Amino acid sequence: MTHLLRDIAYVRSGDKGDTCTAGLIAKTPEDYPALLRSVTPEKVKALYGDWIKGKVNCYPMDNIQAVVVVMEQALGGGATRTLRLDQTGKSLGHALLRLPKVE
């Protein structure tokens, strides 16, 4: 059975202007290498389709076994002018948990 990031990571997401930032935290130190393998800018862009108009960067944090995903032009213009219900991207990052775990 295919495992998803949901099985190996937690997430917290939010906003800075029109940028959505999501921190993925490995559930255990043993899960961290798979988390690193599973999250790439290309996969993130493909997941969200036209909801991300800018570029995506993924930054590893080896010291706390986490990856910070920064998605630009990803909130429909930002909290003050977006037409989305999730104005500040608190929910948006949780979709990352759908990415397949790369063994």
Added chain:
Amino acid sequence: MKQTVRLGSGSGFWGDAMDPAMELLGKGKLDYLCFDFLAELTMALLQRQKLKNPQMGYVPDAVQYMKAMMPAARANGTKLISNGGGVNPRAAAQRIVEDAQALGLKGIRVALVEGDGVLDRIDDMLAQGIPFTNMETGSTGFRDVRKRVVAANVYTDSAGIISGLAQGADVVIAGRVSDNAVYVGPIMHEFGWRHDDAHADRIAAAITLGHIVECAAACTGGMSSRFAEMPRMGMVGFPIIEMWPDGTAELSKVAGSGGRLDAFTVKEHMVYEIHDPRSYVMPDGIADFTSLALEEPGPDRVRVSQVRGRPAPEMLKLVIGYQDGWIGESMSFFPWPYAYDRAVKAKQSMLERFERMGLEAEQIHFDFVGLNTLHGPGAPLPDRGAANELNEVGLRCAVKTRTVEEAEKVRRAASHLWIMGPGGTSFGTPMKPRPVVSLWPTLVPRELIKAHTEILEA
């Protein structure tokens, strides 16, 4: 010099609960209780209030909090520091002094910190050749929105707060200092740190601790992915920083309070709303979040050490708010059976109403609530058969327009569905159109921005 400084986090946003802050003030043995009240949009909202009434423009909670807390704070020797002055820290400081006098707290010193507001300096800055390039879009077309600007505030460092504390302030009320300057300021003041290379790592540590606690309960179990494990969140304890002169610190909360504080809850907030974790750029300095170590020396206690950093940046972030049209929005819900088909039909009918009413829209957005509202294309849709078996599906429509009259058409079109729509359509209260303030984030040279501190005494 003190050998340790204890700071409590009293508020994570304008609207946060006050009782955890009162609990901290009573039981936290604090040197400082610090409050962040400002979000990106807040300055524009406050500016609009100030235009209506020149005595407004601060966060009302900030004044209420000080009134409620000054008596105990004075008795405990705890100083109160906030950025709740918004776009009118002077008016807030005057209210606080009046309240202190009414409470019989003679001699209370209130430091008022200004210098972040540049609304009346924009044209001078343009004339000086500052390009106001949009940090997000790269646009250099600021002049196109110039006439619609309603607010302009620079995220400033802790210099004004430090100056106020050096002049013996019991309460500091600032404008748009950075969220974590309300923590960095008192730490730098107590330990005599300067904004120089020699102190870069220690200031970075203070910035990091400020980041961890600035959303209050968000590092003690709030917003947690492990929400089910977090005890008594409705009675959550807000965090305390205990900082030493070498830049190490321990986080804790009041014994017996709800929530949890451990390495995991701290990690959850470390990664929140940051960009490159090697360069967390704040006006006081740059912290490297990948350098630090977390340990758990005891229950509800986390030690943060080994933070590295770099000196403060040459440029400061300026966020300009400008009027940018209106949003009209509607929501309706549809029942089983065929809930999804009903929602699809209602969407079609709304588009026909828009056509008939001649709606002039910049952007039209629909969500099927229960299916794709939160994740959009990131959420796989069930097939039509399964979607029609759902107990209920909602339809949300949001439209961006130039004028309020156009946005009003969305509300009218939605109400037409009361009878034109599919059977079983239900509505809540129709939503009023709301004005949009868009943000233009840019950078300005630090030397143009000077904090101004003034002491008012009760």
